[in-house]
Amino acid sequence: MIRRLLLVPALVLCVVLAESCTGCSNSGIIGQTDGGNSDGGDGGGGDGGNTTDGGNTIDTGPGDFRLDGGSGGSGTGVTYGPDGGLVLSSNDVNLHYAWIANSSAGTVSKFDTDTGNEVARYYSVIPIDGRGSPNGLVADSTGVVNSPSRTALDLAGNVWIANRAPGLQGSATKIANTLDQCRPLADGGYLTSRDLNGDGRIDTDPDAGEFVRPTNLSDPTQYDSCVLFSTPLGSAGGGGGAVKGRALAVSQGSVEGGSTDGLIWFGHHQDQTVYKLNATNGQPMPVAPDGGLTISLPAWGPYGAAVDSQQRLWLVAATQARLALVDTRTSTLIYGDIAPVVSTGAYGIAVDGRDRVWLASWQSGPTVSRYDHGPGLDAGAGGTWTQFNFSSARSQTGSVLGNTRGIACDDQNICWASGHQSSAGQVAQLIGFNGDDGGTYTFRLPDGGRADFIDATNTATDSITSIGVGLDRSNNIWVNNFGNLTGDAMRITRDGGSVLYTQPQLGNLYTYSDFTGYQLRHFTAPQGRFTRTFAGCGTGTIWGPISWSATLPPNTSVTLYVKVGNNPATLESTTQYGPFTASPANLQAAGVPARSYLQVLFVLSSSDRRNTPTLYSFSVSMSCPPLGG
DSSP states (O other): OOOEEEOOOOOOOOEEEOTTOSSOSSSOEEEOOOSOOTTTOSSOTTSSSSOBSTTSEEEEOTTTOOSEEETTEEEESEEEOTTSOEEEOTTOOOOOEEEEEEGGGTEEEEEETTTOOEEEEEESOOSBOTTSOBOSOOOOOSSOOOOEEEEEEOTTSOEEEEEOOTTSEEEEEEEOSSGGGSOOOTTSEEEOOOOTTOSSSOOOOGGGOSSOOOSSTTOGGGSOTTEEEEEEEEEEOOOTTOOOEEEEEEEOOOSGGGOOSOEEEEEETTTTEEEEEETTTOOBOOOSTTOOOOEEOSSOOOOEEEEOTTOEEEEEOTTTOOEEEEETTTTEEEEEEEOOSSOOOOOOEEEOTTSOEEEEOSSSSSEEEEEEOOSSSOSTTOOEEEEEEOTTOOBTTSOOOOEEEEEEEOTTSEEEEEEEEETTEEEEEEEEEETTTOOBOOEEOTTSOEESEEEOOBTTTTBOSEEEEEEOTTSOEEEEEOOSSSOEEEEEOTTTOOEEEOOOOTTOBOOOSOTTSHHIIIIIOOEEEEEEEEEOSSTTOEEEEEEEEEEOOTTEEEEEEEEEESOGGGGGGSOOEEEEOSSSBOTTTTTOOOOSEEEEEEEEEESSSSOOOEEEEEEEEEEOOOTTO
């Protein structure tokens, strides 16, 4: 039986209500200090930090910010500046998971990139959509699978799955990254996947209790609590060769549809269309003035997708290596068929820190192609194509590089490509090269030797047929291997080229996309977030205004969003108000209702990845009703 987890919400309590509160409109709220900031801040411990000002204002400033979920709040992608304010961190976000599809098993695995362990596994569909309505989808049950492939993280760290669904209904699925985002059961617990015995692999045997396997596939309450919903998209059926979801990417977006988690772009291969999805409920959003919900490509179906820092969505056709360009800010198809210099076919697609598009070649040996469109959208379809050839490269075993297949670029201008097939058969290889001149990255091996690339082919562990490439927070490289029967994932260290294999598992790993969120956080949408929850004086607490102090160098911003509710455990699912871009934010004018709890979210953004905003302090004011009011 799968374990039901009971989660007691960890409230971030800034203030408490005095038991002798009388009137409470301007008095009775006590500032409660918490011993100061253990991270070296200078505002806690009763020295002026975390106190009330005038009875109904809570001040948060340098030294009061906490980024670990303590009483001062929590943050991702932010760190402390020299003066104690919040700035964007160099690592952008502290996510350390790789989400890789087990295509032939209809599941998705979550790997801890620090340890290499598989920590959870989920079915790639659930029979409810983001509005709580039945959607007609079920987990694989008759040997016909939903065949997940592309995975992509949104700005909140949750993962999205594109289901290819050959012969079935294509769909996009959202899975929560953290337990507090999952769907609680009636008793407050969670039915979810866990590595209970700590062996680094999820056992799918029902008796092991590590994988949620519904006995009634049409009952969503029997599915894993962290699989939030699935959205059916496009036409269905078409036989085993008619694949649906085959491109997936996330853009920065705005607060469209009430979400700050970005916009989800889903490419339907069979229909040759692109959808824009709301990150909160997964529903298609209009992309045309007449309310149309799809962008049509002129002659081919999208196979892969990536979004650059200018919020340009790039889509690739597999067999022709042709590109399409969509402006995500206007949902407009700019160019539908950008032809390469040579038509070599392409599988993996990625963008780098200079907004250049990279394609792995798939069919033309050890080559990759780079497309530079230049800035903006008006360069025509005649950007610059460059092809790099690595036929002279040799691995630590002396082998030559096979056809390339997956590709990703890091923040040091090194791109990485997998080699998946050579004259010797299916292979598991990884090569790195300079994004400007194609110079091969040299692996300095632990034994003192050097190699142009790493050949990790291992038929005993089924480490063959390399697919997608991703990067973790330590800039180590992850490659997923399809294998003959099982497949595995492997982590290759950037410095020494050592290989850590995950345990083989049934399902044939198969993912091309930003499956660690590295590309999103480093290139597409460099931003950080700080969240803090405040307790008021009961359901009649009136919140606001909120003031803050920040410095904004060119190309940076600090934006506030708020949520209110009477149950802190359900704040995440309540209406979000904002964006508030100027201090003070008048919450009442924005229609924020009186509630017991207030959650603030400050989003720090930089569009040039060089400058960072600084959030120095903020103040939250509240008015409390009289007792009995």
